[in-house]
Amino acid sequence: MAQTFTKTMARNIFYGGSVFFFLLFLALTFDTSMALPDRDRRELLDPTTERGQQIAHGKALWEENNCIGCHSLLGEGAYFAPELGNVYVRFGNNTEAIKAFIQSRPAEGIPGRRSMPQFNFAPEELEAIAQFLKYASEINTAGWPPNKQG
Amino acid sequence: MKYPSQGVARLYFIAAIGLFAAQILFGLIMGLQYVIGDFLFPAIPFNVARMVHTNALIVWLLMGFMGAAYYLVPEEAERDLIAPWLAKLMFWIFLVAAALTVIGYLFVPYSGLAKMTGNELLPTMGREFLEQPTITKIGIVIVALAFLFNIGGTILTGRKTVVNLVLLIGLVGLAVFFLFAFYNPTNLVLDKYYWWWVVHLWVEGVWELILGSILAFVLIKTTGVDREVVEKWLYVIIAMTLITGIIGTGHHYYWIGTPEYWQWWGSIFSAMEPIPFFMMTVFAFNMVNRRRRNHPNKAAMLWALGTAVMAFLGAGVWGFLHTLSPVNFYTHGTQITAAHGHMAFYGAYVMIVLAIISYAMPIMSGREANSQRSQVLEMWSFWLMTVSMVFITLFLTAAGILQVYLQRFSDTPMQFMLVQDKIAIFYWLRELTGLVFLIGLVLYIWSFFVANKEPGLTSAAVDQALKGNAGPAGAIA
Numbered sequence: 001m002a003q004t005f006t007k008t009m010a011r012n013i014f015y016g017g018s019v020f021f022f023l024l025f026l027a028l029t030f031d032t033s034m035a036l037p038d039r040d041r042r043e044l045l046d047p048t049t050e051r052g053q054q055i056a057h058g059k060a061l062w063e064e065n066n067c068i069g070c071h072s073l074l075g076e077g078a079y080f081a082p083e084l085g086n087v088y089v090r091f092g093n094n095t096e097a098i099k100a101f102i103q104s105r106p107a108e109g110i111p112g113r114r115s116m117p118q119f120n121f122a123p124e125e126l127e128a129i130a131q132f133l134k135y136a137s138e139i140n141t142a143g144w145p146p147n148k149q150g
Numbered sequence: 151m152k153y154p155s156q157g158v159a160r161l162y163f164i165a166a167i168g169l170f171a172a173q174i175l176f177g178l179i180m181g182l183q184y185v186i187g188d189f190l191f192p193a194i195p196f197n198v199a200r201m202v203h204t205n206a207l208i209v210w211l212l213m214g215f216m217g218a219a220y221y222l223v224p225e226e227a228e229r230d231l232i233a234p235w236l237a238k239l240m241f242w243i244f245l246v247a248a249a250l251t252v253i254g255y256l257f258v259p260y261s262g263l264a265k266m267t268g269n270e271l272l273p274t275m276g277r278e279f280l281e282q283p284t285i286t287k288i289g290i291v292i293v294a295l296a297f298l299f300n301i302g303g304t305i306l307t308g309r310k311t312v313v314n315l316v317l318l319i320g321l322v323g324l325a326v327f328f329l330f331a332f333y334n335p336t337n338l339v340l341d342k343y344y345w346w347w348v349v350h351l352w353v354e355g356v357w358e359l360i361l362g363s364i365l366a367f368v369l370i371k372t373t374g375v376d377r378e379v380v381e382k383w384l385y386v387i388i389a390m391t392l393i394t395g396i397i398g399t400g401h402h403y404y405w406i407g408t409p410e411y412w413q414w415w416g417s418i419f420s421a422m423e424p425i426p427f428f429m430m431t432v433f434a435f436n437m438v439n440r441r442r443r444n445h446p447n448k449a450a451m452l453w454a455l456g457t458a459v460m461a462f463l464g465a466g467v468w469g470f471l472h473t474l475s476p477v478n479f480y481t482h483g484t485q486i487t488a489a490h491g492h493m494a495f496y497g498a499y500v501m502i503v504l505a506i507i508s509y510a511m512p513i514m515s516g517r518e519a520n521s522q523r524s525q526v527l528e529m530w531s532f533w534l535m536t537v538s539m540v541f542i543t544l545f546l547t548a549a550g551i552l553q554v555y556l557q558r559f560s561d562t563p564m565q566f567m568l569v570q571d572k573i574a575i576f577y578w579l580r581e582l583t584g585l586v587f588l589i590g591l592v593l594y595i596w597s598f599f600v601a602n603k604e605p606g607l608t609s610a611a612v613d614q615a616l617k618g619n620a621g622p623a624g625a626i627a
Contacts, residue, residue, distance in 0.1 A: 007378060010385035011312075018392040025396045028415065032343070035409045040339035056336045063276025063334075064264040069197025074406045075483030076342065077278050080184070080196050082566040083483060107192070114187030114567070117195055119261075136338055142413070144405035144479060149563045 039140040051131060058132025061125055070116070072150075074141060080114065083150030088130075088137040090148045095130035102126060151513050153224040155231040160514050161241045162217030163507045167595065169210035169248070170500075174584075174591055176203040181581040185574050194256070201255050201281045207495065208279065209248045212290075214503030215324075215360050216241075219301050219317060221510045222367045227308025233300050240296045247289040251282055273334055277345055280331045287331055294325040312381035313370070316388060317363040323356030339407035350399045353494070354423060354465075358391040361461070361502045362430070368454045368509050369434060373441035383433045390426035398423050404475045405482055413475035420473040424466030427498075434458035444616060446607035447512065447519035449528040453505035456536060460497025468493055468543065480558050485550035485573075493543040496535075504594075511598070517606025524601035527593055534590030541583045549576035 036042070046052040062068075067084070068077040074085040082090075091097035103126065107118040121129070151157060180199045183189045190199075220237055224230055231237060254263045260276075267283035269275045274284045282290070298321060305314045330347040366384045370377055400416025434455050445451065468490040472481040481487070508528065512520045519525065556569045564572075 005382075007312075007382040007385065010382045010389065014385045014389035014392070017389050018396070021393050021396045025399065028397070028400075028412075029343075032403075032408055032412075036339055036407070039409070040337055040407045042337055045336050059336050059338070060270070060273060063273060064261045064269060066197045066201065066260040066276050066281060068276060068278050069200050069260075069281070070195075072483040074338070074342065076406070077483070078197065078200055079483060079485060079488055080180075080200075109188045109191040112186060112188055114183070114196070114570075115191065117192055139339060139407040141405045141407055142410050144482065146480060146558045147563045149557050149565055 041135060041138050041140075044135050044138070054128045054131040055135045057125070058128035058130070058135075061121070061129050062132055065119055073136060074139070075144065081116065083145060084133055085136050085139075085141070086145055086148060086150050088134045090150065095127070095134055098130045098133055099126040102129065151516075153230045155234040155237075156221050156224050156510075157514055158231070158234055158237040158241070159217040159221035159510060161238065162213045162220065163511060165241070165245050166210040166213040166217060166503060166507070169206045169213065171591060171595070172252070173203055173206040173210065174588055176200075176206065178581070178584050178588065181577070181584050184570075184577040185581065198255055198260070201260075202252055204279055205255075205281060206252070209244075211499050211503060213244070214499075214507070215321070215357075215364075216244075216297055218360075218364050218503065218506040218510075219297070219321065221506065221514075222364070223301050223304050223314055223317065224308075226311045226314045226367070227304050229304065229308040231300055232303040232307065236296055236300050240293045240300075243289065244293045247286055247293075251286045254283065255281075272332065274332055277334070277341070279349060280345070284332075287328075290328065291325070294328065298322060298325055311377070312384060313363045313367050316359050316366075316384060320356045320359030320363065323359065324352060327351045327356065342406045343403070343408065346399055346402045350402055351396070353499075354395045354398060355392065357499065358395065358426065359388050361457075361498055362388050362391070364502050364506050365430065365434065365454060365457065368450060368505050369437045371509065372445040372447060372451050372454065373437045374443035374445075375437045375440055379440075380437065383429075383437075387426050387429050387433060390422075390429060394419050394422040394425060401473045401475075401478065404478055417474045421470060423473070424462065424470050427462040427466035431458040431462045443609065444612050445519070446609055446612045447509060447525070449520070449525045449532070450505060450509035452529055452532055453501055453508050456532060457497060457501035457505055460493065460501055460536060460539075462497070463540075464490065464493030464495070464497035464543070468547075471547075480554045481550065484553050484557075485546045486554065487550075489543045489546035489550055492546065493539055496539045501536075512601065512606055515602065515606075517601075518609060519607040520597070520601035521604035521606055523604060524597045525607075527597035527600055531590045531594035531597060534593065535587050538583045538586040538590060542580050542587070545576045545580040545583065549573045549580075552576075 044051060045055055047056065067073075070078050070081040071084045072079060073083070075083065087098060088095065091101070102116070102119065102121065105116045105118045109115040176199045179190060179194065180196060180203055183196050183199065220231065254266075258266065263283060264275050267285050269284055272284050274287055275281060280287070301321060302318060305318050327348055330344045333344050335341055362384050366380050369375065370380050397415055398420035400412040401420040403412035403416060435458070438451065438455060472478050472486050472490065512518065520528070552573045553569050556564045556572060557566060
């Protein structure tokens with residue numbers, strides 16, 4: 001680099017650029033926070049309603065069984081098992097089908113094939129998970145995934 | 151080694167390599183589960199193997215960064231660590247916490263681990279890369295604070311160099327952004343939005359500052375190029391990193407419920423994220439070409455150059471491949487992401503940690519550089535691991551392209567599991583290449599044992615050999 005470009009100039013670009021773009025990022029974050037209520041279906045999460053409690057319970061079960069360790073949710077997670085952000089749609093907009101699938105997994109797996117573990121969920125737990133996945137499918141994700149196969 | 155307290159780095163480096171080995175073993179288990187679905191099922195289900203694989207990586211890289219800091223900060227600051235005992239104590243706390251967490255993953259069902267550790271009091275578990283029990287996360291914060299106190303105190307009371315200050319900014323950022331791991335609302339969009347403040351702002355933000363400063367340190371030491379030149383480059387590189395990388399977070403905000411304008415912000419800024427990596431490549435080769443000395447540690451130089459090239463390929467090129475939102479619409483959450491993840495982590499972070507280990511371990515053992523035989527072994531391990539990582543990435547990319555086509559792009563999209571069967575050949579090839587990587591890792595570890603049995607190389611021997619006198623180091627001239 002030419003001598004006209006000094007270390008002090010480089011340092012100032014670093015500090016100035018980082019601070020400027022971090023502030024811009026915070027401004028965009030603020031704007032996003034304002035826009036989210038129309039997109040993220042937060043009205044479903046009201047903890048005073050039964051459905052809100054079910055979704056919260058469902059998310060806790062999702063996390064405490066590490067579902068993300070095999071599946072993706074809105075495209076994030078592991079790629080070993082199908083995307084679940086739209087599983088409610090894929091299963092014909094039917095929470096019963098989701099519950100039946102989770103319940104039917106064989107405890108010892110399927111010879112030679114990938115298989116979801118049997119988690120032995122209680123009926124209210126199954127309902128909570130299904131409600132959580134239904135909620136996930138209703139978030140406005142800008143048209144993603146491209147089709148129902150996820 | 152100029153200051154005795156630098157020696158604490160040794161503990162961190164040894165543990166890092168041990169966890170590296172664990173990471174690779176579990177990677178091979180997962181790779182096999184991709185094609186033999188019931189392998190080790192239900193004893194070690196895929197999600198457990200994956201947690202060990204990714205968490206071991208994160209912890210060993212953190213151990214590597216900490217070791218690097220404990221080694222280079224005193225040398226740059228020209229004083230001993232303010233509290234070497236604290237560095238040792240924190241090492242054992244960190245190691246025991248990591249070991250207990252891995253034992254928990256392997257021997258307790260995950261939901262049982264959540265109950266045992268009281269996850270319902272402050273739920274943070276069960277999110278990708280942040281699977282650790284909340285108590286482990288609190289432990290990480292405590293270790294990080296003690297580490298920052300030690301490193302920060304040493305830097306601020308000693309000679310303040312750009313390398314040290316940039317490293318400190320990176321490490322403070324690492325600690326600060328980790329705090330978002332404790333924010334876990336029921337609202338999935340907010341959860342994901344701030345989850346990226348840990349993950350993206352780490353690996354495409356502050357970790358690059360750590361990478362840059364370690365690379366600058368190794369290059370100053372091995373090439374003897376004037377510090378002023380190196381520091382100017384370092385500032386420009388990290389400036390570009392944060393200018394592109396902070397708003398570049400937007401490439402994760404396309405499809406998670408956030409507004410559509412992120413497709414513009416994310417695409418434009420993340421498309422520029424390869425620039426700092428490219429500059430890093432130019433920087434490293436420039437410094438080596440302009441070297442004023444011939445350091446006897448050729449292996450360390452190879453890792454330093456290797457990290458500059460492979461970070462550009464893995465993070466820069468493979469990141470760019472799927473970062474534009476119209477492309478990402480099809481590739482999001484496929485094997486393309488996995489391909490990028492593997493080469494980016496290997497190129498940027500694994501290799502820089504191996505570079506500083508390669509440079510510092512011989513010195514901490516009282517040698518300027520390891521023996522010729524040990525270095526040759528280490529360089530073999532470099533090529534085996536690096537070339538196999540290139541092929542792992544290529545095979546996963548091929549799998550990803552087919553997956554995108556069959557599952558998302560064609561007029562008759564197929565189900566996920568049917569597609570997985572169709573692309574199994576690439577998973578087999580990836581697994582075989584993974585075995586080659588393992589051979590490279592075994593050679594790497596072996597090179598340390600060879601090094602300990604033989605006298606090391608010295609600058610004097612290298613200079614003598616370069617003058618044409620047949621010295622013991624003649625072969626490397």
